[in-house]
Every structure is written in C-alpha cells, then in structure tokens.
Amino acid sequence: MCGIAGLISRQRVKENGKRIKQGIVLQNDRGNGLGAGYAAYGIYPDYADLYAIHVMAMDEESMLEVQSYLQEHFVIQHMEDIPIWNRVIHDHPLVKRFFVEPKESIIKAFPVPVSEDNYTIEKVMAINDRQEGAFVFSSGKDVGVFKGGGTPADIYDFFCLDDYEGYTWLAHNRFPTNTPGWWGGAHPFNLLGWSIVHNGEISSYGINRRYLEGFGYKCRMQTDSEVVAYLLDLLIRRHGLTIEEATLALAPPYWASVEREKDPEVEQRLLALKIIYESAMLNGPFAILAGFDNGMFSITDNTKLRPMTVGLADDYSYFASEVSALYEMEPGLERVITPRAGQPCIVNLDHGAESREAEAPITR
Amino acid sequence: MTQPEVHSSNPPQETQIRPEPGLRSAYRPVFDMSVCDGCGICARECSFNEIRMDTREGKKVPVANRRSCGACHRCEYTCPLGAIHIEENKMALRPHGVWKDSAMQRIHLQAASGAVALTGLGADTEVPNYFDQILFNACQVTNPSIDPQREPMETVTYLGRKAKSLKDVEDIQHFHNALIRLRMPVVFAPMSYGSINLNFQKAMARVAQKKGLLWYSGEGGLHKELYPYRDCVVLQVASGRFGVSQEYLRAGRAYQIKIGQGAKPGIGGHLPGEKVLEGISETRMIPLHSDAISPAPQHDIYSIEDLRLLIYAIKEASGYKPVCVKIAAVHNVAAIASGVVRAGADMIYLDGYRGGSGATPSIVRDHVGIPIELALAAVDQRLRDEHIRDQASIVAAGGIRNSADVMKAVALGADVVAIGTACLLACGCHACQRCSSGKCPWGITTNDPDLSQRLDVDWAEERLTNLLEGWHHEMQEIMGLNGIYDIGSFRGNRLILRGVGLSDRELSILGIQHAGE
Known part of the structure; x- marks a missing residue:
C-alpha cells in the first residue's frame, strides 16, 4: 500500500508545494514512514536548458567521485548543495545538484551521432551502476525529485519544498514491503523528464528488467518501480510512441478486448503494440502516476487492484489514491472521475486532457 | 492365484546346452x-x-x-x-x-x-532434471493472486519474427502475416508419419485446428488426408527430404528445417524398412519397405551460410512463410542459435537431451546433448545480449512432462513448448520403448493396418484435448497465483523461479536465484 498525489496546471501556472503536501499528508496511513518523495516541474527556470543532476551520497568522498566523473563528461555550469532543514531528520545522506550539459567535444567525437539525452542517460546509469555509496536520483531539465526515508511531511520540510515553484507536482507516501526501505528506494523515480510514483507491485519486474537491460538501462535501486521510468523513456522518447500508445503498451487491454475491436486498422495497431511490447507490459497490482515535461498521466492494472482517482477544476487536474486527497488539494472540484480498471487518464499540455475510454475519451 | 507352468520344449539334443543371456524379458x-x-x-x-x-x-x-x-x-x-x-x-x-x-x-x-541397440523415447539416465529443482513463487499479502475462475487469464502467444519497436514496422499487414497466433504456449512436437501412424497425426491435427495450436509434421511428408489441416501445420524439411514436393512447399502454415534432434544430436532420422508400408512409401516418395535413413547432416548445409541459403530458398518457395530451424541442445547451443537467427530463422526449435524419438541408438540417446533447461536459459540470454531476441521465437522441447514444466520453460524464456511423448502417453502409450519395432500394441507407433486401427482418431482427439485443457487450467492457475494475468509477463520472467539444491554455476546458467534469496 502506498499513497499517491499529483497536480498539474494546464496553463503552467507555478505554485509551491503546499497543496501537494496537503494532498499526500492526508494519506498518511498509506505509508509507514520509511519513504516519501516529491517531483516538481518548472522549478529551475534559470537553468531550464541544463540537465539538473540530483545526487545522493553516503559520504563526502563518494560525492567527490561523482563530481569528478560529472566534470569529466559534462560541463558543470552550476552546482550547489540542495538546501535542507535537518532538525527532524538527522540521519541523512548528502544531497547535491549539478546543472550540466554534455561536453560538446566528447559528443562530437563519437563516430555515430549520439543524442544528448542518450549520452546523459548512459552516464547516469554508469554512476548508479558503478559508484559505491552514491547515486543520481533526478536527471531531467527544469525538473527535480526530492525524496528520502521519512514521512511525507518530514521529507517536505527536509527539502524545504515551500521554496520551489512548479506547475506539475507529484508526491508519494511509501509503505515498502517487498524491497528495503532506503533513500534510493523512495519514489518518485526519475530519468530525464520522466518521473513516476507507483502504488503496488510489479509482478512482471523480472522480465521488464531483462528487457530494459537489453537497451542499456541498469536497474540498481533494489525496487520494482524504477523500471516504469525507464520504460517510459524507452517507449516514448526512443521508440517514438505517443503517450497514449505508451499507456497501451504498458497497461494493455486484454487480448479478448483487442480482438473485439471493430476497426481492423485500430485492431492491427493494438495487436502490434501488444506483440512487440510484450516484455514491457506491466503486470501485477499497480496504480502509477507519471509526470513528464508536457503533462501527467495515470495507469492502473486491468483489474484495478490499486486505486486512482482524478479531479478536475479550472485549469487544473488532480490525481490521488483517495478522493478525499483530491478535495484536500482543491475543495472546489468541478468533477471527480474514477477511471475504470486499466483505463489511463492523460493530461497532455500539447493536446488538452484526455482519458481513453471504450467509446468516448474524457477530454477537457 | 495360480500360475501356469511354462512347458519347456523338448530337451536339446546336443550334449552341450547353449544359454542365450540377454534374450530373457524383464x-x-x-x-x-x-x-x-x-x-x-x-x-x-x-x-x-x-x-x-x-x-x-x-x-x-x-x-x-x-x-x-x-x-x-x-x-x-x-x-x-x-x-x-x-x-x-x-x-x-x-x-x-x-x-x-x-x-x-x-x-x-x-x-x-x-x-546397434535401438530404442524409443527420451534419455533414460540419472542426469539431473533441472525442472525438478526449480520452484515457483506465489503471491502473499502485498500482491494479490488472481483467481482464473473469476478473472481473465490470458495465454495467447504469437510466434515468429517480431520487431524491436513499433516504428520498425514498415508494413503492418506484412508484420501480422508473418506471425502465428496460438491460444496457449504449447504445440505438438514433430513426429513423422511413419514413426507414428496417420490416425495419430490426424488426431493431433484436429486438436491443433480446433484449439488454435500448431502441429509439426516431422520429416515424413504430409499425407494427402491431412491437407485439410494445413493451416495449422509446420511442415518439416529434413536431411532425407522425404515428401518434399512443390505442393508440400506451398501447403504449410510454416516450415521447419531439421538440423538435429534432442534424442540423437548429430545423426539423422531412422525409419526401419519394416515400418515403410504403402501410405508411408507414397507420402515419403520412397520404395516400399526400404529403410528411410536420413543422412546425419543436410548435405546442402555444411555451414551457416548454407543454412541461410536453404532458409531463404524455402521462404521463396513457400511465399514467405515463417521458417523454423530445429537444433538439438548441444554444448555450444547459444552461439549456434545466434547464428541460426542471424541466418534468417523466424523461430528456433531447441530439442533437449531428454527429447523423445521413435528409433534411436540408445548409446546416443543416453550420452549426447544437454538438458533443455540449460540450453534454453543460455539461448534466451544470448539472443537478448545480442539484441536479436525479437527476431525469432524460441520453441523448447525435450522431456516436458506436465504444465509446471511448461511454465518453468516459459519463465526461463521459451515462447512456446513442444510436447511429443506426453501426447503418446495420453493415448495409451506406456513407454515400453519399442517404437522402432513397428509393433506398437497401442496402435500409435505402428502402421500395420490391424494395429493402427486400435487407435481410434476420435478417441485420441478427445484424450489429447483433455490433456491440453487440463494443462491449460493448471497453467492459468500458476499464472494467477503469481498475480500475472498475461503469459507475456511470465515469459522470460526468471524472478518467478528459484532453484533448490543447485550450485552457483548451475544457478548462473539458469539465470535464477536460489530458494531463500
């Protein structure tokens, strides 16, 4: 059991973390104090074009090693300790952020062109794979993840999230069961612009992980949820699927429903998605909320063994495990949607909000 | 209970009695x-x-x-x-x-x-059966199991060449035409007409057609009465080229090039002349009562380049049907499989050490090859490491006894599992291992008209259907208790498996953890 909350302003109006905190703190019982975290988009306007690399390290030496590794492969435009308030949480790792861009000389020297994103991912994976006692937990542009061991309120205060202004916020309250509760295992999981919070368990983790390893991703966070962030990166950014196609690949309809599809073109495309992305499909009980640069979406498993609700008001969309949390974030909700099992809800700032339903998508 | 005395024949006239050890039955x-x-x-x-x-x-x-x-x-x-x-x-x-x-x-x-001592069935030795040392996981508390009696539990499986990503699919129609849909990840293993009789092939063909599965012809050609079941048959082209005609190369749903067989890697098929009766002689296109001994290698394949030529020749001749290459599990199987996939195979059929046979020198059967579990794990991993796993499906065979074996093979990485001996057993076989004699009392591995009629096609069809339905339910049960509703999330998901009593080396080849970890 875990708690999820999210909010997004379709006009990209920025606000600090107060409302998301209310939404997740209300769901205190969905966690056990062993992990919580937040992700916010639009918080680094001064460095919006640079990769914001958030690093956690158990000691100064490991942090320095990561720093020198970054220096070797990137131009570090700015770096600083992430501001913390450690009056409640005393025992914590070091946290630092680096605003970087890949070294042009290195990128250009590759015999085959390498995108900056792919280059950055490779280095992030290399750090997480090889560096003892340190890891990167956030690597996107103009986005930051803040997470650790503690309750949602404690982690919020620890990272001083009153001081950040973002237009998309995600929050998570963790009740770890199958994997250890440690700072690296707290949600959200992030890679580039993809941040995910997850409630449930991914029974398909074994094959999802093997599948991702074939594409160079390294799963080192000792928990199943991280595969979702990497899968989004692979399917959407690298394979060019749309958000909707990606939701269909990750949480596909049953074969029986696909085969009932009347439009043969749609059927063939759905079948192809299911066949090609069999190993990417998520199975087990899950509700996942994902943030990306241009929006947010939720998916659940086909039997909806984990809750997800959506609320709409003005130009905002709210997501939460419990309806009460939606009202906690926005008392004046105009509409509350309970997505059906397996039904994704997508807010795409490029297209407007939509939700795939059998006939009429929920669009707003 | 009384027991009749055996009347010995008249005492031998010679002064010296000649005993014949070895001719007494057990x-x-x-x-x-x-x-x-x-x-x-x-x-x-x-x-x-x-x-x-x-x-x-x-x-x-x-x-x-x-x-x-x-x-x-x-x-x-x-x-x-x-x-x-x-x-x-x-x-x-x-x-x-x-x-x-x-x-x-x-x-x-x-x-x-x-x-040479000939025998039937698969290896009869104490070489470890790794399936027996692998156990499944199950849901407790944090992830609810799914009840297949109440919720959908899907085992649909697609075989053939897929794609790495959707954008790699140029022509979606072509993409789908190249794939074969199965209702569950089980197919009937190749057993040739000749080694088994027409009745048995017909029963398998009917079940395959009715259940949305595949049956493999084996190397004996396709009898004219089986043409109605062509849409679910994988026709074999083996080293003897028995029954390979122009019509044959158009008839199949897919084709299989047989390089090796698990029961006898490195040697060809044997059909003793006693079993080459009229229908067989006609279908195989060979003289009556002639021994049908397939050459050990395919004499137009001495290298991987030659295999590529044959794969594409068959694709051309058949109108680009999927081509499967069957190899026996041997020491270097992963590298061979990689070569086979790169040579253009759409499916690779791995036949393990315990794979069955109708007639095999027992010395070969018991001493050559490696168990399918190890071969399968190595091949699946190798194809993934080389980023070509999507190019070919893996069919695993060789001593699959029950639905747990099927699911363990799937979790190790098989797309589908082939069963042969289990089908014979379902239809009365008691594994007496005298298939090569042509005298099968159950009417399975014989073509003698009197004996063959003992196998009623309808009855065999029902028995095979029952077996598969039973296994299907059990497979769904195993998926459900792992909280997985689609076989796709089970496939290659080795975290579901744990080894018991295996060495680090064995665990690492199988790619699984030890129980308790």
Whole structure:
C-alpha cells in the first residue's frame, strides 16, 4: 500500500508545494514512514536548458567521485548543495545538484551521432551502476525529485519544498514491503523528464528488467518501480510512441478486448503494440502516476487492484489514491472521475486532457 | 492365484546346452487363473507374441513365453475379466554399483545380436532434471493472486519474427502475416508419419485446428488426408527430404528445417524398412519397405551460410512463410542459435537431451546433448545480449512432462513448448520403448493396418484435448497465483523461479536465484 498525489496546471501556472503536501499528508496511513518523495516541474527556470543532476551520497568522498566523473563528461555550469532543514531528520545522506550539459567535444567525437539525452542517460546509469555509496536520483531539465526515508511531511520540510515553484507536482507516501526501505528506494523515480510514483507491485519486474537491460538501462535501486521510468523513456522518447500508445503498451487491454475491436486498422495497431511490447507490459497490482515535461498521466492494472482517482477544476487536474486527497488539494472540484480498471487518464499540455475510454475519451 | 507352468520344449539334443543371456524379458504377464475364462483376447492383443494359448486339461489357458514382454500393459487393459497384471521378471543379480542390471543387460543383448541397440523415447539416465529443482513463487499479502475462475487469464502467444519497436514496422499487414497466433504456449512436437501412424497425426491435427495450436509434421511428408489441416501445420524439411514436393512447399502454415534432434544430436532420422508400408512409401516418395535413413547432416548445409541459403530458398518457395530451424541442445547451443537467427530463422526449435524419438541408438540417446533447461536459459540470454531476441521465437522441447514444466520453460524464456511423448502417453502409450519395432500394441507407433486401427482418431482427439485443457487450467492457475494475468509477463520472467539444491554455476546458467534469496 502506498499513497499517491499529483497536480498539474494546464496553463503552467507555478505554485509551491503546499497543496501537494496537503494532498499526500492526508494519506498518511498509506505509508509507514520509511519513504516519501516529491517531483516538481518548472522549478529551475534559470537553468531550464541544463540537465539538473540530483545526487545522493553516503559520504563526502563518494560525492567527490561523482563530481569528478560529472566534470569529466559534462560541463558543470552550476552546482550547489540542495538546501535542507535537518532538525527532524538527522540521519541523512548528502544531497547535491549539478546543472550540466554534455561536453560538446566528447559528443562530437563519437563516430555515430549520439543524442544528448542518450549520452546523459548512459552516464547516469554508469554512476548508479558503478559508484559505491552514491547515486543520481533526478536527471531531467527544469525538473527535480526530492525524496528520502521519512514521512511525507518530514521529507517536505527536509527539502524545504515551500521554496520551489512548479506547475506539475507529484508526491508519494511509501509503505515498502517487498524491497528495503532506503533513500534510493523512495519514489518518485526519475530519468530525464520522466518521473513516476507507483502504488503496488510489479509482478512482471523480472522480465521488464531483462528487457530494459537489453537497451542499456541498469536497474540498481533494489525496487520494482524504477523500471516504469525507464520504460517510459524507452517507449516514448526512443521508440517514438505517443503517450497514449505508451499507456497501451504498458497497461494493455486484454487480448479478448483487442480482438473485439471493430476497426481492423485500430485492431492491427493494438495487436502490434501488444506483440512487440510484450516484455514491457506491466503486470501485477499497480496504480502509477507519471509526470513528464508536457503533462501527467495515470495507469492502473486491468483489474484495478490499486486505486486512482482524478479531479478536475479550472485549469487544473488532480490525481490521488483517495478522493478525499483530491478535495484536500482543491475543495472546489468541478468533477471527480474514477477511471475504470486499466483505463489511463492523460493530461497532455500539447493536446488538452484526455482519458481513453471504450467509446468516448474524457477530454477537457 | 495360480500360475501356469511354462512347458519347456523338448530337451536339446546336443550334449552341450547353449544359454542365450540377454534374450530373457524383464517383465511378464501374470494370469489369475481363478478368473480367466480362456477367451484368448490377450494373445491376440499382444503384438509381441509374448502370450500364446495352450490347452491344459481340456481347457484353453494363456501362457507367457517370457521372451518378449516389454510392459506395454495392453493385455492388462484389454482383458475383459481383469485377470492379467504385469510383473517384473527380475533376475536376482548380486547388486553392484558399476555393473547395474541395465549395463549388464545391454552387453548380453549386444553380444547376442551384434547390432546397434535401438530404442524409443527420451534419455533414460540419472542426469539431473533441472525442472525438478526449480520452484515457483506465489503471491502473499502485498500482491494479490488472481483467481482464473473469476478473472481473465490470458495465454495467447504469437510466434515468429517480431520487431524491436513499433516504428520498425514498415508494413503492418506484412508484420501480422508473418506471425502465428496460438491460444496457449504449447504445440505438438514433430513426429513423422511413419514413426507414428496417420490416425495419430490426424488426431493431433484436429486438436491443433480446433484449439488454435500448431502441429509439426516431422520429416515424413504430409499425407494427402491431412491437407485439410494445413493451416495449422509446420511442415518439416529434413536431411532425407522425404515428401518434399512443390505442393508440400506451398501447403504449410510454416516450415521447419531439421538440423538435429534432442534424442540423437548429430545423426539423422531412422525409419526401419519394416515400418515403410504403402501410405508411408507414397507420402515419403520412397520404395516400399526400404529403410528411410536420413543422412546425419543436410548435405546442402555444411555451414551457416548454407543454412541461410536453404532458409531463404524455402521462404521463396513457400511465399514467405515463417521458417523454423530445429537444433538439438548441444554444448555450444547459444552461439549456434545466434547464428541460426542471424541466418534468417523466424523461430528456433531447441530439442533437449531428454527429447523423445521413435528409433534411436540408445548409446546416443543416453550420452549426447544437454538438458533443455540449460540450453534454453543460455539461448534466451544470448539472443537478448545480442539484441536479436525479437527476431525469432524460441520453441523448447525435450522431456516436458506436465504444465509446471511448461511454465518453468516459459519463465526461463521459451515462447512456446513442444510436447511429443506426453501426447503418446495420453493415448495409451506406456513407454515400453519399442517404437522402432513397428509393433506398437497401442496402435500409435505402428502402421500395420490391424494395429493402427486400435487407435481410434476420435478417441485420441478427445484424450489429447483433455490433456491440453487440463494443462491449460493448471497453467492459468500458476499464472494467477503469481498475480500475472498475461503469459507475456511470465515469459522470460526468471524472478518467478528459484532453484533448490543447485550450485552457483548451475544457478548462473539458469539465470535464477536460489530458494531463500
């Protein structure tokens, strides 16, 4: 059991973390104090074009090693300790952020062109794979993840999230069961612009992980949820699927429903998605909320063994495990949607909000 | 229970008696004379002439010859009065750790015949069966199991060449045409017409068609009566090229090039002349009663380049149907599989050490090849490491006994599992391992018209259907208790498996953790 909350302003109006905190703190019982975290988009306007690399390290030496590794492969435009308030949480790792861009000389020297994103991912994976006692937990542009061991309120205060202004916020309250509760295992999981919070368990983790390893991703966070962030990166950014196609690949309809599809073109495309992305499909009980640069979406498993609700008001969309949390974030909700099992809800700032339903998508 | 005495024939005239060790059978039928009414059905049903009818005190009685009983249990099942059971006819040998009964018997037998000892079925040794040392996980508390009686539990499987990503699919119609949809990840293993009879092939073909599965023809061609089942058959092109005609190359749903067989890696198929009767001779396009001995290699394939040529020749000839290459699991199987996939195969069929056979030198069957579990794990990992896993499906075969074996193979990385011996057993076979004799009392591995008719097609179809339905339910149960509703999330998901009593080396090859981890 875990708690999820999210909010997004379709006009990209920025606000600090107060409302998301209310939404997740209300769901205190969905966690056990062993992990919580937040992700916010639009918080680094001064460095919006640079990769914001958030690093956690158990000691100064490991942090320095990561720093020198970054220096070797990137131009570090700015770096600083992430501001913390450690009056409640005393025992914590070091946290630092680096605003970087890949070294042009290195990128250009590759015999085959390498995108900056792919280059950055490779280095992030290399750090997480090889560096003892340190890891990167956030690597996107103009986005930051803040997470650790503690309750949602404690982690919020620890990272001083009153001081950040973002237009998309995600929050998570963790009740770890199958994997250890440690700072690296707290949600959200992030890679580039993809941040995910997850409630449930991914029974398909074994094959999802093997599948991702074939594409160079390294799963080192000792928990199943991280595969979702990497899968989004692979399917959407690298394979060019749309958000909707990606939701269909990750949480596909049953074969029986696909085969009932009347439009043969749609059927063939759905079948192809299911066949090609069999190993990417998520199975087990899950509700996942994902943030990306241009929006947010939720998916659940086909039997909806984990809750997800959506609320709409003005130009905002709210997501939460419990309806009460939606009202906690926005008392004046105009509409509350309970997505059906397996039904994704997508807010795409490029297209407007939509939700795939059998006939009429929920669009707003 | 009384037991009739065996009347010895007249004492030998020679002064010196010549014993013939090795020709005594290890089993014998025992008759309950208090029940037997001397009807003689047993003597008629025994195709190995173990039982003859004799007259004793004016009453007809069955008598065992004690020469040829192989424990097929046909007499036992057909005796209307239930008066027969089979007993071991064990010699009281002094136990010896090296010279076990079987080792001794083989020597006696070969000393008597001077021949290569032929046998049927898969390897009969104590080489570890890794399936028995692998256990499944199950849901508890944090992830609810799913009840297949109440929720959808899907086992749909697609075979053939897929794609790395959707954008790699240029022509979606073409993409789909190249794939074969199966209702569950089980197919019927190749068993040729000749090694088994038409009735049995027909039963498999019917079940495959009805259940949305595949059956493999094996190397014996496609009998004209089986053309109605062409949409679910994978036709084989083996080194003997039996039955390969222009029509044949158009008829199949897919084609299989047979390089090797798990029971006898490195040697070709054997169909003794005794079994080459009229229909077989016509379908295989060979003379009556001629031994059909397939060459050990395909004589147009001496290298991987040659294989590529044949794959594409078959694709051209068949109108670009999927091509499967069947190889035996041998030491270097991962590298071979990689080469085969790169040569253009759309499916790779791995036949393991315990794979069955109708006629195989027992010395080869028991001493060559590697178990399918290890081969499968190595091949699946190798194809993933080389980023070509999407280019070909893996069919795993060789000693699959039950639905747990199927699911363990799927979790190790198989797309689909092929079953052969299990099908024979379902239709009455008792594994007496005398398939090559052509005298199968159950009418399966024989083409003798009288014996063949013992296998009723409708009955065999029902038995096979029952077996598959039962397995299907069990497979769904295993998925459900792991909280997985689609076989796709089970496939290659080795975290579901744990080894028991395996060494680090074995675990690392299988790619699984030890129980307790």
